Ligand code: HEC
């Protein structure tokens with residue numbers, strides 16, 4: 001395994017996620033986490049004495065003939081590929097990583113590029129768009145909105161390190177794959193109680209329910225499979241009652257605070273030309289982008305095109321918009 005250069009990277013690789021990640025003071029009152037704590041997730045302190053799973057245990061996932069010891073799961077230069085027949089052959093940079101600091105894209109974005117709430121779905125995004133984002137990172141134009149959230153800060157370091165050639169190879173691979181339905185959107189007034197671990201919401205077993213308030217609670221359909229990095233196991237997004245309809249109105253008309261999105265992102269929000277697709281993708285990721293574009297920490301070559309759309313959005317608008325975009329067929 002590659003040498004890891006910081007405490008939280010080591011924690012991620014150790015797989016204990018919450019367990020090994022340095023415990024920090026959470027839920028502070030400043031920064032992006034204070035505005036959208038459900039999107040810029042900061043881990044809760046690890047429960048004292050939590051059992052670490054046995055690294056020698058042989059694990060597998062439904063629908064796969066692959067098996068491996070648990071210790072082979074969190075390997076950032078050779079992450080598990082449970083369903084090798086369900087995606088094209090991965091180039092080296094996706095499967096194992098590239099030069100110094102360029103961690104295997106498939107480690108976080110998954111081999112099929114479906115991605116997770118703490119990162120992004122890359123499958124099916126336009127080639128030119130992916131290449132442009134990598135260029136923006138390299139030029140320091142895409143900064144993380146909440147530097148204490150590990151994965152986006154890690155992506156920034158990878159974007160700074162990746163070469164044009166590595167970016168092009170990865171872009172070619174991910175843009176060639178269809179993005180599959182991945183997020184079930186459920187409107188509700190009450191959600192299962194969750195805790196923050198591994199930079200996502202984890203349902204607290206036996207924790208009961210709590211009011212949803214103004215947030216999106218995106219959580220694995222099957223936490224065990226997500227922890228095993230199974231790229232065939234998606235997510236549920238609980239959203240406030242009525243959010244999807246309110247979001248639809250903003251997307252189609254601009255509503256009171258924005259402009260119609262469909263002119264640029266396409267009538268079904270599946271993207272047009274180099275403009276990215278939004279439909280069916282992680283609402284947590286999309287919320288971070290709307291806020292990062294609004295605050296200007298994401299200020300890439302094409303970001304000005306989003307100015308009118310994001311300038312006056314409220315946190316409530318963001319909840320509604322991403323509830324709607326996630327609910328669409330990709
Ligand atoms: C350590 C985990 C990790 C690895 C490894 C990783 N990424 Fe990412 N990537 C992220 C995160 C997290 C985000 C979302 C950042 C945010 O929320 O602002 C992201 C976002 C992206 C995006 C933006 C998608 C969009 O819709 O704008 C692109 C493009 C991307 N990554 C490409 C790559 C490529 C290419 C590689 C391999 C060379 C790679 N990533 C490796 C974590 C990772």
Ligand code: HEC
Pocket residue numbers: 132250251254258259260261262263264265275276277278286287289290298299300301302303304305306309321
């Ligand atoms: C004038 C064209 C235009 C309009 C109108 C527009 N967008 Fe965008 N949008 C873009 C472009 C171009 C990008 C890529 C920006 C970049 O590269 O930084 C983008 C990026 C995004 C992203 C980030 C996607 C990702 O994968 O990281 C989101 C989310 C988004 N737009 C949502 C919306 C919503 C919601 C609306 C309507 C309220 C909207 N956009 C209206 C052109 C537009």
